[in-house]
Amino acid sequence: MITKLLIANRGEIACRIMATAKTRGIACVAVYSDADAQARHVRLADQAVHIGGASPIDSYLRGDRIIQAARDMGADAIHPGYGFLSENPDFVDAVTAAGLIFVGPSADAIRAMGLKDRAKALMIKAGVPVVPGYHGTEQDDDLLRGEADKIGYPVMIKAVAGGGGKGMRLAETALDFDEQLASARAESRNAFGNDAVLIEKFITAPRHIEVQIFGDGVQAVHLFERDCSLQRRHQKVIEEAPAPGMTDAVRDAMGAAAVKAAKAIGYSGAGTVEFIVDGSGPLRTDGFWFMEMNTRLQVEHPITEAITGIDLVDWQLRVAGGETLPMRQEDVKIQGHAFEARLYAEDATQGFLPAIGRLTHLTFPDTVRADTGVEAGDEITPHYDPMIAKVIVHGPDRAAALAMLTKGLAATQVAGTVTNLGFLTALATNADFAAGRVDTGLIARNLDGLTAAPNPTPSDLAQAALALSGVMARHGGATGFALHAPLTWSIDVGATVVALTIHRPDHATCTGAGHVVDVRRLGNIWRLDGQKARPQHLAGRVVTLFGAAPITFTQPDPLDRASASQGGDTVLTPMPGMLRDISVAVGDDVQEGDRLAVLEAMKMEHVLRAPRAGKIAAIHAVPGSQVQAGIALISLEVLDADKD
Known part of the structure; x- marks a missing residue:
């Protein structure tokens, strides 16, 4: 039995794990970086240990320091949450070698599913349907281009490592394949240290439906599905369970395939098997294909908890402590419908630009479950994902749950930073979404309306x-x-x-x-x-x-009015970050919208483009440098107003 648990993570997931651990009488140890010294997860923990600098590579990715902290504090187990080290098999090996319990699957299971190409080969062997594509180890650009031509466009280029939408690019035709391949490789290399990719046929009108599985190393069950089709740039926005339009036959087929996947690797703990589904018509038993398996707890796990009444973290702790599965498949039932909306500090009206700032006010209505890692007075920093909270609702049916979500979002109050609350509310009230007509392209098709800035009355x-x-x-x-x-x-x-x-x-x-x-x-x-x-x-x-x-x-400060902008002659950095690449040189001619540079911030790449046509007059920074927000990066030659 686990008596003291170190949580190797931060933010809302660290707080959520502590909530369950404390109900089991388990003491909790937090770890924190320089930027998180006053964070909510630190305040909630029984003990807390400083592990390094603000950058994840100096703190939350330092497995050696985390393991040492566990030993120093007398913890007997480590829970990785999600992200950071949660799917790092070398970390799992190090944890077990230190005589500690890892709350999650074995290192072998993580390795088996860690690279998408190997995982798909394993799934084919296990009899799980996979999307047509190239999953080989040869990575020559010409070979990949040839494989894409064979598969037929459009194709999806995916990093074989990692997840979260990073290293994924859509090549709609052969003409843009090279650019999208280079972009996918660069993002994957920066995020995972691995630029290998696979190529898959892109399913038109695709839906993203995943199945929650749970194993004890011998047996496995599925806890039904979640629909995660509402995505922007392959990042989930609003998830729901169960999936709209799901039939018993398709649910049984997908559940059986997911359990096959889990048993094929002797899976222990919580995991998710993700499927790409043909959403062009009614769901079919032959219309879904394996995409990947996440060998960890998912961000959207609360909606599965809502419809099953099962605390997944409780199950994780019990199985990690040596217990067998708490329930049989036939005992797991669906109760009602649930939604989860991801509340971020980001400006939807400005291309979802991540934001920073101190939260001067933050409240949630009693009608929602709000999983959050921040409180009023806390700061959203540029060092980590800018999620503020997950807003979760559960109702007797889909219509009731959606009405609860809409009202819950409208009653959520955040001040001190810009958020995507208006975007989430617009999405929740979208006619297609309300009718259950969902696919991964819904947001892109309705983007202008969903992100329109509110007009004050x-x-x-x-x-x-x-x-x-x-x-x-x-x-x-x-x-x-x-x-x-x-x-x-x-x-x-x-x-x-x-x-x-x-x-x-x-x-x-x-x-x-x-x-x-x-x-x-x-x-x-x-x-x-x-x-x-x-x-x-x-x-x-x-x-x-x-x-x-x-x-x-x-209200403008009359004593501190900023000077007028330079009319689009200078490109400023929109946020603090690492200048990853500059695509132009002094003297180059550019057109409006041309790619000028790439800024890496908040775990994502942001392309900076020319505000107008002109000639590059000056470049004020070099690739690899850290830049602050509002710094002049690239200047265009000033337009001569007297010229014809």
Whole structure:
């Protein structure tokens, strides 16, 4: 039996593992980097050990320091969570060699599934259907191009190592194969230290359905499926269980295939078998193919827990402690429907650019399960994935669960950094998604509508003016202005100036952008044109109004106005990161949208493109250098306004 558990991870998954471990009376040890000294998982742990610098390679990827921390603290087991070292078989070997329990599968099982090409060969042998493609070890570019021609376009280029959508590129025709191959190789090399790829036929209208499996090294069961088709750049956004349109026959076939995969490698612990599914029509028993197996707990495991009533971390700890499977296949039942939405610090209106910042406010409604690794006051740093939380709901059926998700997202409040909350709400209310018509291309087809910046209504402008003026922040509302009523003054609300007129302590009007909004205070309730004011958070000169489409207003500081931009003559770094590549040289002519450089930040590559046509005048940084946000990177020659 495990008595003390070291969690070799951070953020929400470390907090989630601790929650279950403590219900079993297991003491928890956290590890942390320089950037995480005050992190929530550190605060929740019984003990905590510093293991290195902010970069993962200096801390969370240092298996030797993690194992030493476990020994120093008297832990008898290590749980890897997901990401970092969770699928590193050498780490597993080192853990067991140190006399510790690894909460997860064996090193041999991880190795068997760690490289996609070998895993597919193993699955073919086990009788599991796989997608047509090239899974060989020869990696010559000409050979790969030839194999792609044989398979037929479009083809998907995938890194044989790793996961999470990294090292994956779609080549739609032979003309873009070379560029996509080079990009996939570079991202895979940087993320996994391995640039080998495989080539697969790209399924049109594909759905991504995965099956949760659990084994004890001898027996294995499946815990039904999750639909993870709502993806952007191969990264999951909203997941659900069970999959819409699933039939008993297809579920049985997919479950049986997943259990075959688990038994083929003597699997122990929680894992996921991922299938690519033909979504062009009704699901078929011959319309799904093995993609890969994740030999760890998945980010979206809570929705499986919701529909089965099973705590997967509890099962992990029990099996790692030597117990057999807690349930038989026939005892596992589906109860209702569940969704999980991934809440990120990112700007959907700017190409999902990751964001940083200190959370000045963070609350979730009681109607959702929120798995999070942060609280108000914590900082989103550039060093790690910018996930804030997973918002999870469970209802009696799909329609009820989706309604709960929509309302739960609208009631979630985050201030201090930009988030994808508006995007998630728009996606949850998309007509195709609501009808269960899902495939991996849904977001791309509807991207403009899903990522449109919210347009503030006259009432939004009025509420922002009231908040920034200090009126709504005072207890008793406008009472402080009663002796001077009527009184009018101007409030700069971002790009709009609003005239605020106090008529009496409980009545005012706000005039801006050609609209007049009637404002009345009834007790402690504010109403604008009869509608109740939105929940809000005010921090200095910034006010955030919450709801289905959260919106933030910043009052300019008259003493610190930034100079006007250079009209698109200079490309600035959008965030801190590593400058991975520069594709141009001084004197080159470029067109609007041409690739200029690649910035690696928050575990992803971001391509920086030319804002307009012109000639490269200067390059201010070199590949391999660390850059801060807002730094001039590449300058174009200034346009001569007098030229014809």
